[in-house]
Amino acid sequence: MEIEKGTFIRDYDITAISETLNLYQKIEGDVSCVVWDASIVLAKYLEKRNSEKKDFLNGNKVVELGAGLGCVGLTAACLGAQVISTDLPECIPLLNLNISKNEQVWSKYGQIKSSPLKWGESNDLNIIPDKILLADCVYYEESIQPLIETLVELTGPETEIFLCQEMRESENQQKYWKIFMTNLEKHFKMRHVPPTEQDEDFFSLDIVLYKLEKRR
Numbered sequence: 001m002e003i004e005k006g007t008f009i010r011d012y013d014i015t016a017i018s019e020t021l022n023l024y025q026k027i028e029g030d031v032s033c034v035v036w037d038a039s040i041v042l043a044k045y046l047e048k049r050n051s052e053k054k055d056f057l058n059g060n061k062v063v064e065l066g067a068g069l070g071c072v073g074l075t076a077a078c079l080g081a082q083v084i085s086t087d088l089p090e091c092i093p094l095l096n097l098n099i100s101k102n103e104q105v106w107s108k109y110g111q112i113k114s115s116p117l118k119w120g121e122s123n124d125l126n127i128i129p130d131k132i133l134l135a136d137c138v139y140y141e142e143s144i145q146p147l148i149e150t151l152v153e154l155t156g157p158e159t160e161i162f163l164c165q166e167m168r169e170s171e172n173q174q175k176y177w178k179i180f181m182t183n184l185e186k187h188f189k190m191r192h193v194p195p196t197e198q199d200e201d202f203f204s205l206d207i208v209l210y211k212l213e214k215r216r
């Protein structure tokens with residue numbers, strides 16, 4: 001497969017089911033070409049929640065936004081979910097490579113497919129997800145409002161959103177995060193998930209995790 005050229009594999013262990021995902025990262029490329037730490041923190045949190053509550057993801061309809069390589073969505077599928085992993089159209093080939101290369105693993109437990117979805121643009125997913133997952137998606141100003149619009153559009157009254165984000169030191173990043181959270185709060189009730197509720201090995205004080213539900 002042509003897209004495989006220029007990639008290298010990062011193994012990612014899903015301890016709960018004793019399986020390993022092979023994540024194909026690009027040696028050179030932009031933000032969607034590697035697995036970011038926030039996605040590991042979120043994926044490990046899903047694993048932990050799933051071990052506490054067996055139907056946490058099993059049979060759930062899940063949408064992943066800004067999936068990159070799809071680490072979070074693939075993990076959710078391995079925990080029994082039916083996942084649609086989304087990203088910009090140009091990121092879909094690498095996402096699809098990761099979905100197909102790990103099919104032998106996820107197909108034993110759940111389902112996953114990709115769909116292009118640019119934030120702020122209408123989507124044809126045609127589902128109200130049980131859960132929306134996103135890791136490290138807040139990093140440039142122009143995307144803030146479109147991302148909030150997409151979250152509002154996709155979320156039903158029962159949908160839970162899990163949003164994980166690395167806090168970076170740059171002044172701009174902090175400014176964008178503040179604007180994002182201020183605007184997000186107008187639409188969603190937000191709960192900070194403290195590190196004590198996260199995976200004891202895979203958390204970071206620089207990475208925040210929130211659970212959101214739509215305001216009624």
Ligand SMILES: C[S@@+](CC[C@H](N)C(=O)[O-])C[C@H]1O[C@@H](n2cnc3c(N)ncnc32)[C@H](O)[C@@H]1O
Pocket residue numbers: 031032033034035036037038039040065066067068069070071086087088091117118119134135136137143146
């Ligand atoms: C920092 S990466 C995080 C990727 C992955 N979630 C992870 O944590 O490994 C941000 C992702 O958001 C996607 N993205 C950025 N702007 C977007 C937009 N306007 N619409 C949809 N996806 C977007 C990028 O293509 C990229 O995959």
